[in-house]
Amino acid sequence: MISPTARVTCTAAVLTALATLTGCSSDSSEDTAPATTTPTTTTSTVAAAPVTTEQLQTQIDVFFDPAATSADRAAVVENGTARLAVLDQFTGVLAGYPLTGTVGEITTVDADTVTATTDVTGPHGGAPMPLTFEQVDGTWLIADESACSVLSMGRLSCE
Template identity: 45%
Template sequence: MTATVFAALAVTGITACGSDTSEDSAAPGSTAAATSGSAHDHSTVAAPAPQELQATLDGFVDPAKPTADKAKLVVDGQRRAANIDTMTQGLANYGAITFAVSDIKTEGETATAQVVVTSPHGAAPATPMTWQHSDTGWQISDQSACTILAMGRAPCQG
């Protein structure tokens, strides 16, 4: 059931982002740099490495990590503490979940990447997830956290 929910979300996400892949491949970073540079001066944030974004996802689903630590990995994560608790309880005996992060695009202080989630039930299709840069580093966006929480049967209500 969890894999089915995630697969449905992934198909929706891929459809929404499918058209801009070829543009970004033709001119990597040039469009984003021109757009974000004119908007504000916060465009000097270095693009994150796949391992850096993957570490936030790994920490978010780590059953040994306290909820307070997981909440710090998410933008405004304190408001999702109850969801995180529910997900952690649900994943306690679930088995290993791994993430593969690729195709990172950065615009200003926002990064988007394609993420493949693999669970004991197999791999879900790649889906776009986003992160926001803050003083503490890259944090998972609330929307992306809610995607993961839904997979862990702890869906966000608002």
């Protein structure tokens, strides 16, 4: 699902491209069409700052912190409030089986989505997992499907 912010960014990019194309003219002196002006909305588009490993690591630290409340976890997960019941169960799992996550390489998917290779480690070892993060209202959150993937490792279901 494309976020409203991504739609605005894409629309602005398309308008800018169209304005550039319409501003081109031929070498012929017979071309007397007036230049097309660009809408002011395209000039006000500001590219978002790239996400940092530290920003994503903060969200992962809260998600795996055994002392964090379910509400704390919900605040770092996309649609987290809808997942409170399963996050309550996850809090119980973390009390007996602590996990940690270390964010590694980040790959940009689009302006509001990135994937980060994250080493998820527990008492019996760990493995790298690609976790997706979504930017919602200016905050990077663990994507719902990625949170559910981690929860399923503990035999918890988002269904």
